[in-house]
Amino acid sequence: MVRVLLFGRLADVAGWRERTVDPAPATLSALQRLIGADDPQLAEALAGVGVRTAVDQVLSRGDVSLDAVKEVAFMPPMSGG
């Protein structure tokens, strides 16, 4: 089981901010395909330029295993200040 979080415009596109996926897919890329499978707009937004991922609150690069992972976040380009 993995908790999936969307931030910024990704949450607006999806119409949700948090959901649980159970069982958790084996990898981050499989999770991304799964949550975008029934929502082409979200799939496109997740594949957009500058979208970052954090796995258990650590920024990830490339595909990673979700074995024992509790939380995955998809984050569009960041803008503070």
Added chain:
Amino acid sequence: MIRLQAEPFDPGALLTAFCEGRTQTGAVVSFSGLARGEAGAVTDLELEAYPGFTEAEIGRIAAAAQARFGLDDLMVVHRIGRIAPGETIVFVATASAHRRAAFEAADHLMDYLKSRAPFWKKEHGPDGARWIEPTEQDQADAARWD
């Protein structure tokens, strides 16, 4: 000290508190970022963070800045939630023995906060709402320190 808060704050009071009791610091630099109303086009800003992760990420850059510039101390306070024009969104203060390090560290921290810290910013106005993404200038500003 790094803090996210939904409530408005007084940057002057933060600066006064930050300066208190310093006998070895020669320089304190502060920056306050205010929400712009854009002549009525923006009625308020909405700042979203990733609780826990956002503080941790700012903590990492703050620790790196403290080492890089040899700071005595630093403070970052950032609003989250709805922010009205004229209110302070972000306050950064840096303390060092001499002024150059304090100026550069504050500049560096703000460049980081604008485009690399986990915040998402939405403008609300009479014509609807839109997400703000960092500009090329914001990206170039942050890249100066890489």
